[in-house]
Amino acid sequence: MQVPPFPPDETSRLAALGRLQILDTPPERVFDDLVALAADICEVPISALSLIDTERQFFKASIGLSVRETSRDVSFCGHTILSPELHVVPAAALDARFADNPLVVGSPGIGFYAGAPLMTSDGHALGALCVIDRVERTLSDRQLHMLARLARQGSELLEARRVNLSLNQVNRALEQAIQERTAFEARLQAIVDAALDAIVAADSRGIVLAWNQAAQRMFGFSEAEIVGRPLTTIMPASFHAAHAAGLARFAASGTSRLAGKVSRLQGRHKDGRIFEIELSLGTWSVGQERYFTGVLRDVTARIQTEAALERERAQGLRQAAIMTSVLGNMGDGVIVTDERGEFVLYNEAAVRMLGRGPEHGTPDAWPDGYGLFSSDGLTPLPFESTPLHRALRGEHVSQFEILTRTPEHPRGRWHSVTSGPIHDAKGSLIGTVSVGRDITQRKDIESQLEQQAQELRQLAFNDELTGLYNRRGFLLLAEHQLLVAMRQLTPALLLYVDLDGMKQINDQLGHDEGDRALRDTAQVIRAVIREADVAARLGGDEFAVLMVAAGASTESVVLERFSVALAQHRSSHPRSFRLQMSFGVTRFDPSKPIKLESLLAEADALMYEQKRQRRSPPPVALEPAPG
Numbered sequence: 001m002q003v004p005p006f007p008p009d010e011t012s013r014l015a016a017l018g019r020l021q022i023l024d025t026p027p028e029r030v031f032d033d034l035v036a037l038a039a040d041i042c043e044v045p046i047s048a049l050s051l052i053d054t055e056r057q058f059f060k061a062s063i064g065l066s067v068r069e070t071s072r073d074v075s076f077c078g079h080t081i082l083s084p085e086l087h088v089v090p091a092a093a094l095d096a097r098f099a100d101n102p103l104v105v106g107s108p109g110i111g112f113y114a115g116a117p118l119m120t121s122d123g124h125a126l127g128a129l130c131v132i133d134r135v136e137r138t139l140s141d142r143q144l145h146m147l148a149r150l151a152r153q154g155s156e157l158l159e160a161r162r163v164n165l166s167l168n169q170v171n172r173a174l175e176q177a178i179q180e181r182t183a184f185e186a187r188l189q190a191i192v193d194a195a196l197d198a199i200v201a202a203d204s205r206g207i208v209l210a211w212n213q214a215a216q217r218m219f220g221f222s223e224a225e226i227v228g229r230p231l232t233t234i235m236p237a238s239f240h241a242a243h244a245a246g247l248a249r250f251a252a253s254g255t256s257r258l259a260g261k262v263s264r265l266q267g268r269h270k271d272g273r274i275f276e277i278e279l280s281l282g283t284w285s286v287g288q289e290r291y292f293t294g295v296l297r298d299v300t301a302r303i304q305t306e307a308a309l310e311r312e313r314a315q316g317l318r319q320a321a322i323m324t325s326v327l328g329n330m331g332d333g334v335i336v337t338d339e340r341g342e343f344v345l346y347n348e349a350a351v352r353m354l355g356r357g358p359e360h361g362t363p364d365a366w367p368d369g370y371g372l373f374s375s376d377g378l379t380p381l382p383f384e385s386t387p388l389h390r391a392l393r394g395e396h397v398s399q400f401e402i403l404t405r406t407p408e409h410p411r412g413r414w415h416s417v418t419s420g421p422i423h424d425a426k427g428s429l430i431g432t433v434s435v436g437r438d439i440t441q442r443k444d445i446e447s448q449l450e451q452q453a454q455e456l457r458q459l460a461f462n463d464e465l466t467g468l469y470n471r472r473g474f475l476l477l478a479e480h481q482l483l484v485a486m487r488q489l490t491p492a493l494l495l496y497v498d499l500d501g502m503k504q505i506n507d508q509l510g511h512d513e514g515d516r517a518l519r520d521t522a523q524v525i526r527a528v529i530r531e532a533d534v535a536a537r538l539g540g541d542e543f544a545v546l547m548v549a550a551g552a553s554t555e556s557v558v559l560e561r562f563s564v565a566l567a568q569h570r571s572s573h574p575r576s577f578r579l580q581m582s583f584g585v586t587r588f589d590p591s592k593p594i595k596l597e598s599l600l601a602e603a604d605a606l607m608y609e610q611k612r613q614r615r616s617p618p619p620v621a622l623e624p625a626p627g
Contacts, residue, residue: 002097004078013081013124014054020126020162023051023058030157031061038131038150039063042143043472046108046132049118049154050077057127064132065108074102076132080115081125086148089113091136111135114144116151121159129154164399171396171420179425198296203289204251206231206243218277218298220270236268250283254290259283267296275300333415333436336422339429341392353415353436354404371405377412387419391432396420401439414443463537465515466522474536478546478596481534485548486590493555495545496584496603497525498611502541505577513576520569520579527565528558544600555585582611 007013017023031049039047046064050057057075059068072078076098080087092098092110104110115130129151131139139147198215202208207230211223219226219234226233232240250256258281267277280295333350337343372381383389387397397419405412419434461473469477485492499521506514518537525535525543534546547558562583570579584607586599 001074001099001101003073004075004082007082007125009124013126016120016122016124017051017053017126019165020158021165022060022158022161023053025060027061031154034129034150034154034157035061035063038129038147041146041150042114042131042139044112044131044133046134047130048132049127049129050075050115051118051127052078052081052125060127070103076101076103076110076113077115077128077130080128080130081117084117084119084123084125086144087113087115087117087128088139088144090138093136108132109134112137114139114147116148118151118155118158120155120162126158167398167418171418175423179423179427198298199293200231200296201291201293202231203291204247206247208233209291215296218269218296219267234268236266236274239266250290250292254283254285256281256283256292259292264299267298333434335388335434335436336431337388337392338431339392341388341432344431350436353413353438354406371412373403373405373412375401375403377403387417388432388434391419391421391434392429394421394429401443402436413438414440466519466537468522468525468543469534469536471536471538474534474538474544474546475596477534478544481546481548482588482593482596485588486593489590490549491551491590492588493547493550493558494586494588494599494603495547495558496586496600496607497521497543497545498582498607499541499543500580500582500611501577509576516575517577517579520573520575521581524562524565524569524579524581527569528561542604544603552587555587559583559585582607584608584610 035047035049039045044064046062048062048065049060051060052072052075054072056069056072057077059065062068076087076089076092079097089095089098090112092101092104092113098104098110098113101110110132112133112135113130115128117125118127118129119125129147131147198218199210199212200208200215201210207228208226211221211226215226216222221234232243235243246256246258258279260281263279263281265277265279266274268274276299278297278299281292282295283290283292285291333353334345334347335343335350336345372386373379374381374385381402387400387402390397397417400417400419402415402417403412404415415436416439417434417436419432421429422431422433424430461469461476463470482492499517502514502517505517518541521541521543522535522537525545529535529545529547532548535543536545537543547554550558562581566579566581584603584605586603586606588594588599
């Protein structure tokens with residue numbers, strides 16, 4: 001057995017997994033649905049969403065497994081995370097890596113495995129979405145493609161969990177800061193807590209005044225190490241001359257060529273590493289003093305992080321100017337109200353999100369004034385249900401989905417809104433803060449995935465040729481009907497139907513005529529059965545019908561109806577073959593119930609006995625068409 005090696009990024013991968021706080025958590029429906037859909041699509045008895053820890057693999061969700069974790073040394077998913085591609089093992093017992101693996105030679109007896117890694121946005125494989133069978137087999141290209149798509153959806157769910165945890169941490173930090181600061185400082189700190197990028201403030205000489213935690217993570221310097229030092233400390237030497245010229249221009253005129261736009265630059269880490277960044281620059285003044293604030297994003301790894309702006313306790317006017325500059329550069333809509341619900345702050349992103357400014361300032365005017373609708377997209381949202389109004393009542397509302405319709409977007413745009421109350425140091429309500437993000441694209445993707453899932457479920461339970469249920473659909477529905485029959489003490493009949501002469505039709509007339517004979521058989525069955533009965537093509541030329549609320553007296557009636565329907569079909573549908581069927585009928589007694597498999601076996605045997613006892617040979621499939 002080959003123990004899976006550690007990937008090169010093991011340390012940072014484990015750190016990313018730890019930040020999710022998902023290990024040893026209870027099952028969640030959204031992950032359970034994902035593995036159920038994977039098992040259904042790939043037609044396997046076992047499926048799992050596995051997360052690879054230091055020495056184990058933890059199953060966040062699974063079907064067909066009785067344990068929540070196994071050793072990493074014997075895990076198949078430990079091999080899957082070594083590559084961003086699908087990992088398929090068609091025959092585990094023949095693969096040198098797994099032939100003597102306890103999961104192969106023992107329970108659950110893995111014969112086949114296919115897994116797709118769960119990738120983070122920065123390229124770490126945290127685990128895998130896998131499907132397992134106990135026999136050797138393969139998957140179709142479509143099944144492999146859908147497994148990869150479901151794994152990407154699982155990665156998005158994990159990423160959403162990470163963002164939500166981060167927002168919760170930001171909110172907790174915000175509430176503690178509000179208790180220690182004045183009401184004015186608390187409002188502004190709530191805005192800065194929504195910032196996910198590095199924020200740096202400096203004076204006209206280029207000396208660093210303020211430095212948040214995101215900047216510390218990005219550049220490696222703590223606030224104590226960097227405040228009071230020049231900005232050139234975090235710049236490559238090749239940028240120093242241009243920076244000096246820009247500072248001179250800023251000191252003389254108060255303007256900067258970089259202000260008001262996004263610029264691509266380079267940053268220098270404490271360890272000397274050079275990396276690509278994007279800079280959004282804003283300027284502000286206090287009296288005659290000029291300052292600027294930069295919002296920076298590391299685009300080398302496309303890391304978007306949340307941050308709470310931490311700075312020295314300074315005079316309120318300077319801190320207010322820094323916070324206001326940050327507000328103007330944020331991509332999410334931010335709205336702050338006072339304790340009466342009147343708008344205090346309302347950034348440009350909020351204007352774009354709602355299609356208008358803060359003119360509808362009182363709570364009872366919000367739903368109509370801003371075209372707000374509930375999560376069904378049809379019902380107007382009552383003002384008492386809006387996140388802002390609920391926050392005024394002291395509630396914390398997380399990721400509340402709202403549809404907004406504006407003249408620019410008459411069909412509407414979806415937004416996720418998080419709102420909460422703001423309290424002063426004494427615990428009194430002084431206002432609310434809300435952050436909204438456009439999730440229209442995500443909702444469109446979710447709708448498309450749900451539609452595809454419904455189509456796949458339809459294909460999984462129906463026979464494509466005849467339109468009847470397939471074996472899987474029949475077993476599922478028939479088991480349910482028999483349970484109902486036992487509860488209601490009603491009898492049932494199981495008919496096993498065989499299309500006679502199928503091999504002759506295929507061999508001598510071709511498979512197109514064979515397919516026609518199968519469709520004709522299904523048509524005759526539909527003409528005989530009732531709406532509540534369950535009919536299916538079990539495979540090849542064999543069909544089954546479960547007739548509920550049908551006793552012994554019904555058997556002869558049903559067979560006579562089949563005889564009549566066959567004769568009528570032959571008369572009205574001339575064919576180059578003679579359509580004929582053999583039947584086996586068995587009865588289900590609810591007072592002495594037996595399993596569905598036993599009913600099928602008994603009916604099958606009776607059908608073959610009918611074939612054997614026929615005085616004349618089975619009908620030949622090459623009878624000339626009438627006329």
